[in-house]
Amino acid sequence: MVILSAAGLALKAFLFFLCLVLLYRFIKIREKLPAMELRGSLSHLTGRKRWLAVWSILFFLACFTARMGPALYSPDMVMVFNYEEAARGQNPNVTRFNESNILSDHILEKVIQRGNLAIDVDRLSDFLTMSAPLDAEKLDVSVESNLKISTEYRVRCSSMASLYHTSPRTVLNLLADVYWEDFVGNYAENDSVLDLSFDELDGMEYLDVKDFLSMQAYKLRNYIPVYSSESGSFRAAESQETFASLSEKIGNFINIELERYEAFVLEKGLSQDRRTYQSRMQYANRLLETSQRKELAAYDVRIETIDMYNAFMTQFVLIPTYDEDKEFYMSRTKVGVDYFADEAKEHLAAATELGEEIEHNAYASTQVNASQAAGDAYSQADQYIESMKAELQKLSAQCRELCSAYFREKRDGYIQVCFTAPSAVNEAAAAFALAAVFAAVQAGLAVSKPFYRELRENRAGRKDGDKQEVHKESAAQ
Amino acid sequence: MAADVKEKETAVAIPKRGKKRRFRVICGVLLAAAVLTFCGWRMLSDELEVSFYHLYSPKIVGAEGVRAVVLSDLHNREFGPGNEDLVGQIAGLEPDLILIAGDMVNADDANLNVVADLCGALVKIAPVYYSPGNHESNLMYEQGSPLESLLVEQGVHFLVTWSEEAVVGKTPFLIGGLNTSPEGFAEYGAAFMEEYEKSSAFKLLISHYPNLYYDALADAAVDLAVCGHFHGGQVRLPLVGGVYHGDVGFFPQYSGGMYQLPHGAVFVSRGMGGHSLFPRVNNRPELAVIDINGRQDAGPQQTSS
Structure with a gap:
């Protein structure tokens, strides 16, 4: 195809060369042009018409091939x-x-x-x-x-x-x-989040297993809502699940299965290593208590500030603001007090949450310390874990199936x-234009040929005459 | 006097014009010879050609596609000593599957070393699935050749009207082999196909005879069928395709390349060798690579230039 492309260029170069030759001839014979009679000139063509047509057709075919071949071979x-x-x-x-x-x-x-x-x-x-x-x-x-x-x-x-x-x-x-x-x-879309791995569960404390599995389950549930909002009605062909039904299943797993497992472990006081677990809980509680104290202190500061603001500022400070209906009004409290109140609420909620966690840890620690669980309880817990892993894997597979089906529809497009396929008509038209130029140039060359030959002969004759004169002169001398 | 001068000029001009014409003729002949030599060299070249084909399938799971390399009709030919050039090419292409569509041996040659060595090297690159052609069938069933056991020992999945499940990447495949000819399809292949078509996995069927898809399997629910046998029609014409094969006569419907069926696609390999004296013309031996993925192809677009 490289050769064909080069042939295309060569044909154009050849045509350009012929044009130059024609131009050169017409410039040379321009003095004779006014004397030329069209009919007489065209009579030079009569014997060459057939050859002219044959060469033009060949040129057209060559141009067409040289254009069409590369276009077919290297499409866009x-x-x-x-x-x-x-x-x-x-x-x-x-x-x-x-x-x-x-x-x-x-x-x-x-x-x-x-x-x-x-x-x-x-x-x-x-x-x-x-x-x-x-x-x-x-x-x-x-x-x-x-x-x-x-x-x-x-x-x-x-x-x-x-x-x-x-x-x-x-x-x-x-x-x-x-x-x-x-x-x-x-x-x-990247569904690698659906690849669950349970390698870290080996040797993990029984109560930590619940947190780990809960984290994995939340990963699945948090991934789904993105797509459920895009296409809530989408349904997997085989399992007939929708994003909403799957999200509910995962919710049930978190709220029922995992809670049931935790209750069992707490009730029996199961642990892999009692002492280590207890000391870890104590350390965790110390950190949590520090955080809780910080939260409570922040809460107290804000309550104190609100009291001060109420006492002094609200009597005379008016702040331009908008209410929920976008109505403008002058507020006495809006900016300062409300923000402080919101922050105080957040700090109190955080402190309460930390308190609950401390309480839970303390209770777990006590239960573990007092535990007299037999081997049966441990094997039952292990079975629980295996069944929860299997359940989670199943949910993950269902998520993947649904998401894959959903993505596939989107992804493929x-x-x-x-x-691109070259248009044969267009290429033929372009080749025809080149062939027409070729035919015109050939005709021009044929018409100009006798005059040009005459001009050359005259010039040659003049040169011979000059030479003869020089020869004669030298002979006379 | 003037007439004498003109006669002399003509006498001088004739040899000059003759020389010019002779020069032109020689140039023309040399040019034509060069063009013919070049074309002949190109037309009769038996250098291995790697052809790439693309197949869209919604069954491919994930972004990673599946690459299958197709070999057929080697007829005991060797590309490099011990087929090392061929093996090198295939290794460089890093396929997920290697599919062999039969006729790797010759029915009139009991030598199995070429195919055994080749398969031994190929199984180290990727799983090899082999469905026999008419030459293997002749060797095995009429001459009692131990070809099947030899290849199975090498680790080749030898499929005689049989299918095997495989998972490539994340996509489940059902790779089948059908070695019956169209004439024997009703007796030997119909029951197998009925069961085979039920699968929801990506169905990849290796069947040696392309003319099975003329009629018997024209509506088959097969995602990709891979064939050989026609040797690309031996002589290939531009824009027309293969010219002839003894089984179907002139201008076979499927002679080489990828063809769309109502429920899938059929790929016909041009093969890599031959067993007749007639040379392959404009039909280089083909090592086909089929990339199957979820990228959709729109139809060709007309250029306006």
Whole structure:
């Protein structure tokens, strides 16, 4: 195809050369032009019409082949980004879309690796060019914000790629695959959070197991609402689950299964290592008490401030503000006191929560200390853990199935790729135009030939005459 | 006097014009010879060609695609000593699956070393699934060749009207092998296909004969079928395809490449060797690579230039 492309260029160069020759001849014979009669001139063509037609047809075919072949061999690839966020210049995960990533070095490296191509990244990069339809549009500064974001990119690979035992189409196909994988893997939805691992459970305290499993369950539940809001009615084909039904199942697991397990462990006072657990609880409670005291102190400060504000400021300070209905009014308390009250409430809630935690830890520690649980209770707890792990795995698999089905519908349409097919009619029209020029130039050359020959003969005769005169003169001397 | 001068000029001009014409003829002949040599070299080249194909499938789970390399119709040929060039090429392509669509041996040659050595090297790269062609069937069932046991020993999954489940990446596959010809399909293949088509996994069927998909399996619910046998039609014409195969005559419907079926796709390998004296013309031996992923292809777009 490189040869065909070169042939196309050579044909154009040849045509250009013929044009120059024709121009040169007409300049040379311009003095005779007024005397030329059109009919007489055209009579020079009569014997050559057939040859002229044959050469023109051959030229047309050569041009058509030289245009069509490379166009078929190295088509452009159009990548259409077909998701909602694309029009805002974003990836599906709402990060910024970067078009230069399409031809970035790491993508090209993967293309080379995938195609086992004997070419380096820089060379491949030289062969690939990318453009967007908006590139050709000029920005009109007189119109307010006519900026658009392109969602379509045209990638072209030079036919020179065929020198490296591959074809432009193959390179573009590999590029599309590699980029698609990279795009979906990095910028689309990432469900790696659904990969649950229970390796850390080995040797973990029985009460900590509950916290660990609860964290895993919350991971699943927090992942789902994002998609349930997008498409609440979506249903998995096989399990018939929806995002809402799955979220409820996970909620039940947290509120019922895990609580039941905790109650059992607390009741029996189970622990892997009683002393270590108790000392850990004591240390945790000491830290929690410190935090609780800080929270209570912060609460007291705010209550004291509110009292001071109420006593002195509210009598004369008026602050312009809006109420919930967006109505303007002059408030006596709005800014200061209300904010302090909110903060005080938060600190008190935090202190209460810490108190509950301290109480729970103390109770657990007491239970563990007083425990006289037999081996049965421990094996029962282990069974509990195994069944909860299995339940969580099942929920994770259901989440994955539902999300995969949901993503698959979205994912497959993120990037659509198509290759341009050259229009035979257009290519034929272009080749016909070149052939017409060729025919015209050939006709011009045929018409001008007798005059040009005459001119050359005259010049040659004049030169011979001059030579003869010189010869005569030298002979006379 | 003037007439004498003109005669002399003509006498001088004729040899000059003759020389010019001779020069032009020689140039033309040399150019034509160069073009013909180049075209002949290109047309008759038997250098291994790696062809890449893309298949969209919604059944592929996750962003990672699946790469299958297809070999067929080697006919005991070797690319490099011990097929090391071929193995090197395949190793460089890092496939997830290696599919062999039969006719790797010759029915009139009991030598199994080439295929055994090749498969021994290939199983180190990726799982190899092998469905026999007519030449293997001839060796095994008519000449009692121990080909099957030899390949199974090497670790090859040898599929004779049989299917095996496999998980590639996160995608479940059901890889089947159907070695019956269209004539024997009703007797030997129909029951297998009925069971095979029930699976919801990605169904990849290796069947040697492409003409099975003319009629018997034209509506089969197979995600990807892989065939060989036609050797690309032996002679390939641009824009037309393969010219001839003895089983189906001139211009086979599926002679080489990826074809869409109503419920899936069929890929026909052009093969890597031959067993007839007629050379492959414009039909280089093919090592096919099929990338299956979730990237959708839109139809071709007309250029306006």
